[in-house]
Amino acid sequence: MAVNSDGTKFLINPRWQHFSTAKASQLVLVDANDLGTMDRDDAPDPSAWSIHSAIHRFVPQGRAVLHLHPKYATVLASLKDPEIKPIDQTTARFYKRVAIDLSFGGIANEELEGERIAKSIGHHNTVMMGNHGVTTLAPTLAEAYDNMYYLERASRTLVLAYQTGQPLNLINDNLAEQTAKDWQVYKGAEFAHFEEMKRILDKEDPSYKD
Template sequence: MTMTDEQQIRIDLAATFRIVAKLGMHEAVANHFSAAVSADGRKFLLNPKWKHFSTIKASDLILLDADDTEAKSRPDVDSTAWAIHGQLHKLAPHIRVAIHLHPIYATTIATLKDPTIRPIDQNTARYFNRVAVDDTYGGLADTESEGARLIGLLGNKSRLMMGNHGVMVTSGTIGEAFDDIYTMERACQVLVNAYATGQPLNVLSDDVAEKTAQDWEGIADFSIAHFEEMKRILDKEDPSYAH
């Protein structure tokens, strides 16, 4: 990994924090995103402890090593961030990007006895049979054993609905991860609003939902384009994220 490559990852990850704050999907000074910068996936960038997403710059991101047992003791590393992302990049180094958030609508669905994102439109169908579920929330995820448990629940899926907690999406690129968390929150907003009507849901058939999910998987360029457009908006409004 060259410095140029790492710098671009820094810029893109910083942009993601800014965009998420702009969209109101942040949670005070909590939550964390990470992105691998080494070929083996074990060295990764993480946001510093308790820094508001709207102020994060590329140079603020911390470079960590998943094998460094002292990293969790650093004053700028949040214990829950290390527990989740440190274990993720150690146990699943093929994952390049991870976004953990508590956005309102996705977290609302995460509080339901059945947190399934039911396929009732194009966005919700993107997640048909494609979200792992954690239904054993036990408090703050601030231990390595808890982080390892959460990563183990992902299995062969790239998203985790963290029951009574929030959500996490993982991906091979920052752009795809951003679009995924954006669309997941939109999907959950539609589902929450549909539930709120009290009317029966018109759930898509399994065949249609599966076809729609597969179609989504075939347009990664859509996700990348969405992210690049959002970065262009940032560049006009406040390009300081790239510094």
């Protein structure tokens, strides 16, 4: 999550610590332009650094950047055709709105792979990374989180539909486009979703705030 106006200084999760135990005070503040970052004692994971620093340098809309290898989205990312086909209202949310990168170059532990990934994003907020995983980016964490949540839900629906072996009943282009646009009516729900998840965490284990 970027913390300065040009987006180059950002907070990142501590290296190799389970997401569920990471606390606010343990997030590491780094500078995307600081070439000495990986020499620090608290250096982030090398591939996290490669991907996140490149996006914070090259993609202005990416103030909050989430990169994961979730089960269903990663299955989809490893298919020859990783496009999210519109077969219900959740899959249609992503209709023609995903950057697809099919040039996987190995684990992103060098600057070049991160830069290549960053440059494949264009104006998009969702990236399907072939043979790898997914990334969402947004001006706020709430929007990036909500997008990641629905991306995995859409991928689950499509993967399960493929598994039936039956032909997909594709929603036609016009209706898919209209459905994707209609999601914008629920923009407020993205922020409510994030607040609700925090409320659940507050109940279950508020130590994330420490």
